[in-house]
Amino acid sequence: MKRSILFILLLALSMQMHVLAQQQIDLEEVTDAYFLKGIGILNDILSMPNDSNIPEQLVANIAWCEENLEKRGYSTKQLQTDGAPLVLGFREVPNAQKTVLFYFHIDGQPVDRKRWEQEDPYQPVLKKMNAQGKWEQIPMSSLSDDYDADWRIFARSSSDDKGPFAMFLTAWDAMVDNEMMSNFNVKVILDFEEEIGSPNLPAAVNKYKEDLKADMMLIMDGPRHLSNKPTISFGARGISQITLTTYGPRAAQHSGHYGNYAPNPAFRMAQLLASMKDDDGRVTIPGYYDGINLTQTERDILSQVPDDEGEIKSKIGIGTTDRVGGTYQESLQYPSLNIRGLSSGWVGDEVRTIVPADATAEIDIRLVPESDPERLFALIRKHVEDQGYHILDDDPTDEERMKYPKLIKWEGSISYQAFRTPFDSEPGIWLNKAYIRAFGEEPIRKRISGGSLPISPFVEALDNIPAVTVTTVNSDNNQHGPNENIRLGNYKEGIKTALAILTQPL
Amino acid sequence: MKRSILFILLLALSMQMHVLAQQQIDLEEVTDAYFLKGIGILNDILSMPNDSNIPEQLVANIAWCEENLEKRGYSTKQLQTDGAPLVLGFREVPNAQKTVLFYFHIDGQPVDRKRWEQEDPYQPVLKKMNAQGKWEQIPMSSLSDDYDADWRIFARSSSDDKGPFAMFLTAWDAMVDNEMMSNFNVKVILDFEEEIGSPNLPAAVNKYKEDLKADMMLIMDGPRHLSNKPTISFGARGISQITLTTYGPRAAQHSGHYGNYAPNPAFRMAQLLASMKDDDGRVTIPGYYDGINLTQTERDILSQVPDDEGEIKSKIGIGTTDRVGGTYQESLQYPSLNIRGLSSGWVGDEVRTIVPADATAEIDIRLVPESDPERLFALIRKHVEDQGYHILDDDPTDEERMKYPKLIKWEGSISYQAFRTPFDSEPGIWLNKAYIRAFGEEPIRKRISGGSLPISPFVEALDNIPAVTVTTVNSDNNQHGPNENIRLGNYKEGIKTALAILTQPL
Structure with missing residues (x-):
């Protein structure tokens, strides 16, 4: 009896692992097949200057986003503000019970051309690290043969935050072409003033809260944990x-x-x-x-983030730290x-x-x-x-x-204000499943991120909508500075992440 | 008997007052007669750019100073340094027992032309205050008729410190022409790097201490007391x-x-x-x-400076002061x-x-x-x-x-380092007499001035030579800033001051 139970258990486990492996392979294969197309979408969107201090530059970006959503079956609407409009895309799925709202921002920080090691920060270039440890430009066509996950595309907003939107569009195409349509409605809200502090967003979100209504909100912005492992963040x-x-x-x-x-x-x-x-x-x-007043449970949650504090200190060159919290994660609370x-x-x-x-x-x-x-x-x-x-x-x-x-x-x-969503909220549990499908393991889960995101206006206007940040890009992406870049491995895994989420039943 | 003594005393006093009045009138008359010539000398020296950060600009200034000393019977010598040379002038007077060393600096602070209300800060202009309280340019030729003591000449170094050297040269000419030759030898040391901190002066003073030897040192630089009354300062x-x-x-x-x-x-x-x-x-x-540890005597000396602290505070816009000393003068100790x-x-x-x-x-x-x-x-x-x-x-x-x-x-x-000379030192007592001759009253005597002067190297190298600062220019002269100026009344009284000192028997 004991033996047969053990046998059945082992069989069940083996079957589950088989299914899991199958799903993982599917996601990986599909992502692989769409990678080059994804690079095309990325290069396309990166080629438009997008400094939110220069409103004229945003016009082409807004048009591109509307066109790219519409040709994927989204209806779009401009939410007017005192500054640049927000763009809302909505794709209804027949018989869907739930709606997920995705947030991206399309504007970028200003560029100081003298400090960029390329002619035009708005013309993406491909680089690999040479033997001397310097980034060296190689033809974009090198990607047609094969590529190294450590190669990078350099351009303003490659990581912050056009890259993630390009991942999302690529994953969408992969999903639709492979007949794996999501079982939930999708809304996309695009912010064109994030880098100047989204001054007009709170009023607009409040005014258009009916249009924005959803069951949860996913923010695709920001870098993964320093270890570059899949990471989600439950607040900012x-x-x-x-x-x-x-x-x-x-x-x-x-x-x-x-x-x-x-x-x-x-x-x-x-x-x-x-x-x-x-x-x-x-x-x-x-x-x-x-x-x-951090409880022991909360401290335990924080301690699950695999920070190597010695490495952080040595990386930024500090021999000692402030002691607001006992650890790096605690200090952010x-x-x-x-x-x-x-x-x-x-x-x-x-x-x-x-x-x-x-x-x-x-x-x-x-x-x-x-x-x-x-x-x-x-x-x-x-x-x-x-x-x-x-x-x-x-x-x-x-x-x-x-x-x-x-x-x-x-x-x-x-x-x-800040926002924070519980780990055991609906998006928390659901995303965990999607990540296990994509990567075979749970993501690193941060209780709150140190940086700020203009999400609390949504949380407030949309009845405490649970909001979670899905991070994908490499943490050493030079966000806001010269030579911003995205690592190809992160771009690909970002497509896979978006595909896993879009195809995860809700 | 008592009557006759009283009579004699009164007679003596009356004679003394007559002599004093006579001397005062002479100084005033002679100064008046040389005022226009003095303006010519001033405009001449102000017309040479003199930014000590630009060594090329100093060349013409050095040549001018040498020429102007030599044509007044001075021998000159350049004291070489690692930067601009110091110029030493020496005028021996037959049978003189003593030597007085005068210090001036000829370099000026940089100019920010955009902030000057005249075309060229190195071309002196004459201005009067108009009914709206604004400085308004008037032709320099206005001076030929008559002039107002409150009119001012605007140019870089007009007060700091070419003005005082021009006063000195004018007074020298007046003295010589009127056969009132000093009874002491005169040395003049000219610094061309004062505004950059005289970095090469200490070594040069030490090296050339034999050439510089004198019985006392008079520094002609810096503004009078806020009240614009004749002022000398016993240290810096x-x-x-x-x-x-x-x-x-x-x-x-x-x-x-x-x-x-x-x-x-x-x-x-x-x-x-x-x-x-x-x-x-x-x-x-x-x-x-x-x-x-200020003694009561020292506090009494300090309190003789007629500061109106309410006025100082209101002028610079502070409602309260630091309390390092109990008074403004004490704070400088x-x-x-x-x-x-x-x-x-x-x-x-x-x-x-x-x-x-x-x-x-x-x-x-x-x-x-x-x-x-x-x-x-x-x-x-x-x-x-x-x-x-x-x-x-x-x-x-x-x-x-x-x-x-x-x-x-x-x-x-x-x-x-600082320097400080006692009030009852030889120059202290002697200058007091000269000031009484010139102005009918003692000068305001400061124990130490707040600003710094590169005099301690002289004091150290020249066996604790007693050094006193003879100030002449208006305190609101915009020294170091745009629109530096000298008030005509101060320029004239400065000539008179120099004449009184040069002709005061030592």
């Missing part, structure tokens, strides 16, 4: 920013005549900033981390308070022997769901006032200068 | 500087991915700087102010620790959402005789180390990054 931090200005004399003064007498705004700023954090980089303002820029007077060749007129600190705050930005702003403002400052909205008048011993200008803005 | 603070750099990640990192984890160099710098001073701007590093520049990441339009790679603080320290700069540097270095920093001379290697939790680069240099 939000972001807000504050610019603080402290004041010394009305105009810069000779440091000999006024040093020791005219208060120095750079010292004032240093003292104010120093009062906000301890030596471990933890914010000392009472209440700043309120509501965040807290709101940050980061000085991204600081300036007073002049430094280097420009130095002048003065008491500066003012000092500026640019602060960004990454948000988690527990850290309401309005609450954090109120805490920081109170802290600033507790240091004896009178807070202004504008540069001080002469009268204010004489009246208040310590003056500061506060310019704060909240871009958007 | 020295200066040294430190550039500090703190380090975060090797390259700037995405603040979402690395905020709360990669230490922020701007926060580190803020904390370090904040640890150096209290809320009143006093340095908290133990020993920093050692040796400075202490070494300063001033942040003249601070920078990390980017601010304003350039802002980027990053954890910056480094942060730089530019510090200048004004020195008083009690504050040996080597000692201050040692105190600050120890303080920095006490904050847990490993001090480097250069940017960190990867190995140093991993080895030391807190790294800082220190680049320090000492320009020159």
Whole structure:
């Protein structure tokens, strides 16, 4: 009896593994067959300049996206905003019970052509690493024969975020041609202002929430885990920013005549900033981390991300870390308070022997769901006032200068809040299956990503829609910088990921 | 008997007052007669570009100075340095017992032509203030008829420091033509690198100390007291500087991915700087102010300077002051620790959402005789180390990054020390007499000036030669900035001052 049970179990396991292998091979084979077509789509979309600071450049991109969705059977609609429109595509599937909303952004960061090692960042080139460890251009036609997964295509937005949209379109074609149609409706929302902070998105999402309605939202943007293993992320931090200005004399003064007498705004700023954090980089303002109490279960979830912290530290060149959290993943569960820029007077060749007129600190705050930005702003403002400052909205008048011993200008803005979806939510469970089909194993699951994505407006407008980020590109893709690229292996696995998701029954 | 004594006393007093009045009238009359010639000399010297960053520009200035000294009977000698030479002029006077060394600098700060309200900062123009309170150009020929003491000549170095040298040359001519020759030998030392910190002066002064030998030194540079009353200064603070750099990640990192984890160099710098001073701007590093213990007598001397602190504060727009000293003059008796520049990441339009790679603080320290700069540097270095920093001379290697939790680069240099001469020194007593002759009253006497002058090398090389600064120009002369100018009233009184000094028996 025991034996037969064991036999049946083994048989069942073997059959399951066979089915799994079959499915894996199918996905792999189909992806392989569509890879070159996918490169064509990628090169096509990368060849359009897409700096969201230059609205004229977006026109061709918008038209291309509409055309490419429509020829795949999508109806499209422009959601008008005060800036560039959002493009919404909708493909209804007969008898489908559910709808999945995919998010991509099509705009890219500006390019500094002098710093790119190619003639035109908007003309994709293929490169391989040579024996000297340098990226060397090879003809795009090299791909017709065979290719190396480590070769890369270099162009602005190759990874952030046109690459993932090209993967999606390629996977769509592969799915349709192979008669593996999804059993859910698909909506696609395309953002053309993500790189300038999506300033018009929240209002549009709210206005068009009926059009956007869906059962879950998948964001295809951002890099995989450093290990380059398949990764999904169940949230992203939000972001807000504050610019603080402290004041010394009305105009810069000779440091000999006024040093020791005219208060120095750079010292004032240093003292104010120093009062906000301890030596471990933890914010000392009472209440700043309120509501965040990681349970052992949560810590266990975080510890499943296979970070090699020694490698991270050595990669970015830090001998020690801030200790906001006990680990890298834990540190991302807290709101940050980061000085991204600081300036007073002049430094280097420009130095002048003065008491500066003012000092500026640019602060960004990454948000988690527990850290309401309005609450954090109120805490920081109170802290600033507790240091004896009178807070202004504008540069001080002469009268204010004489009246208040310590003056500061506060310019704060909240871009958007964080979002976070539980691992055991419907998309969490469903995506896990798709990944096992595609890769034979579960993806790395991040509780929240450090970077910010303009997704909370959707979560808020669409009744707490569960949202998950499907990352595909290599983490060393030079996103935002010169020589942005996508690794061919990641592009191919990205197509396979999209195909696995689209063909996973929901 | 009593009556006759009183009579004699009154007679003596009356005679003395008559003589005094006579001398005052003579100085005034002679100065008036030479004023237009003096303007000619001034316009002549101002018409040569003199940016000490551009050595070619100095050639014509050097030649002009040599020629103008030689035609007044001076022998001249170039004191060679690694940069521009110093020019030494010597005029021996028969039977003279003493020698007075005059210091001027002939170079000027760079000009930013766009910010000057005249075509060429090296072509002097005459301006008067119009009814709207704006400076309005009038023909230089207006001076031939009559002029207003409040009119001004605008040009680079008009006040700093060609103006005073032109006053001196004019006074010399007036003295010689009126047969009032000085009873002392005169040496003139001309510096052509003062505005770049006189880097080659200390070595040259030491090398040529025999040539420079004198009984006292008069520095004709710098503005009068704010009240624009005749002012002499018995010293000037020295200066040294430190550039500090703190380090975060090797390259700037995405603040979402690395905020709360990669230490922020701007926060580190803020904390370090904040640890150096209290809320009143006093340095908290133990020993920093050692040796400075102002006596009541010294405080009384300082309080004789007729500062209107309410006016100073309102003029520069500060509602409160640092409290290093109890008064403005007291604050100048202490070494300063001033942040003249601070920078990390980017601010304003350039802002980027990053954890910056480094942060730089530019510090200048004004020195008083009690504050040996080597000692201050040692105190600050120890303080920095006490904050847990490993001090480097250069940017960190990867190995140093991993080895030391807190790294800082220190680049320090000492320009020159302070000098200070007692009020009752030979030049102090003698100058007082000259000023009473010229203006009927004692000058305002400053114990030490806030700004720095490269005089300590002379004091050191020339056996503690007593040195006093004779200031003449208006304090609102825009020295170092655009639209530098000299007030005609100050130019004339400067000629009179130089004439009174040159003709004062020593």
